[in-house]
Amino acid sequence: MSHLTNKQDTRFSENSDLHNLATELLAKADIRINGSRPWDIQLKSPGVIDRALSEGNLGLGEAYMDGHWDAEELDEFFSRLLRAHLDAEIRPSRLILHALRAKLANLQSFKRAWQVGETHYDLGNDFYAAMLDRRMTYTCGYWRNATTLDEAQEAKLDLICRKLELKPGMRILDIGCGWGSFMAYAAEHYGVECVGITISQEQTDYGKQLMKQGLPVEFRLQDYREVSESFDAIVSIGMFEHVGRRNHREYMEVAHRCLKDGGMFLLHTIGKNVRESTPDPWIDKYIFPNGDLPSIGQIGDAAGGLFVTEDLHNFGADYDKTLMAWYANFEKAWPQFYDRFGERFYRMWRYYLLSCAAAFRARDIQLWQWVLSKQGILGGYQRLSE
Structure with a gap:
């Protein structure tokens, strides 16, 4: 796109004052309106600046889905924006009700908890198979010694098995088991039996294929609050983000109830840097309904008196690589899904993957693995050398 003059730029905003304000804010992130660099924002229609300033990421994201603006390197656009903390300088008054709703209402109640499965995880197993690794692992990979997505995901699964010190014959509970990648890996390589619970019908149907292969894994279409059996170890990989702050304590109580004495619980979750924050309104509306990222303090409060924190490991930077690998797969596979989902879905999914990569x-935002025990491990927990 040719570089536009400042006079031409102003026709893409509601008024010159808004344009000047946006120019000043974006300059802090070294982003230019209609600039020539790949991370610069390109305005295609009027009103984008007004929507962004008045509605925050909700307005910015919807304008992108509508095709009203673009950036060649959308991930780098957001990375620069977030590193400059511009999101903290824009506090739209229109989102006050969204913030109050997130703090006061139980958006992850038993009835509402199933919404994310229907909206997000049930898009189609073929769609996720095209985007993810060969085991269909929809969580952060571990890239320390990995060069491909498959290697990173297997390294993550093995890391979890080793942290939990899994041994043949153990029975494991997987809370939020997804497509069963952890259960299949642990059963194949460590000789354990697994029970996985999910709120996605598509994931449950996929799990039946694994069960037909003779693996000792069981899929249940079930809410975590309904589980009451005892297990030698518990794992939860990328599910706690859907629990919600009003349910954190109950979640930990369920894990405590189901974990045998002497066992360990590994919690793998995305987390935020501050305790008091509001879920992103665009992500909440279009990607993960009722999601709520926890802080370290909130997790600590929920586990207090129930668990001893044996280990806390942050490898959030690895999620950037994971999301960019998913994005590359998504772009490659997109032609086969265009007729099913359409252009607006494509722009929505691109915005989701690249803006999240930028956030990491x-x-x-961070990615934590917590290792928890009920009474503390005598002599202390031996952290892996990795």
Whole structure:
């Protein structure tokens, strides 16, 4: 796109004052309106700046889905924006009700908890198979010694098995088991039996294929609050983000109830840097309904008196690489899904994957693995050398 003059730029905003304000804010992130660099924002229609300033990421994201603006390197656009903390400078008054709703209502109640399965995880197993690794692992990979997505995901699964010190014959509970990648890996390589629970019908149907292969894994279409059996170890990989702050304590109580004495519980979750924050309104509306990222303090409060924290490991920067690998797979496979989902879905999914990659790149959000025990491990927990 040719570089536009400042006079031409102003026709893409509601008024010159808004344009000047946006120009000043974006300059802090070294982003230019209609600039020539790949991370610069390109305005295609009027009103984008007004929507962004008045509605925050909700307005910015919807304008992108509508095709009203673009950036060649959308991930780098957001990384720069977040590193400059521009999101903290824009507090739209229109989102006050969204913030109050997130703090006061139980958006992850038993009835509402199933919404994310229907909206997000049930898009189609073929769609996720095209985007993810060969085991269909929809969580952060571990890239320390990995060069491919498959290697990173297997390294993550093995890391979890080793942290839990799994041994043949153990019975494991997987809370939020997804497509069963952990259960299949643990059963194949460590000789354990697994029970996985999910709120996605598509994931449950996929799990039946694994069960037909003779693996000792069981899929249940079930809410975590309904589980009451005892297990030698518990794992939860990328599910706690859907629990919600009003349910954190109950979640930990369920894990405590189901974990045998002497066993360990590994919690793998995305987390935020601050305790008091509001879920992103665009992500909440279009990607993960009722999601709520926890802080370290909130997890600590929920586990207090129930668990001893044996280990806490942050490898959030690895999620940037994971999301970019998913994005590359998504772009490659997109032609086969265009007729099913359409252009607006494509722009929505691109916005989701690349903006989230940017958030991890900017260290705005984290990925933690907690190792918890009920009474503390005598002599202390021996952290892996990795």
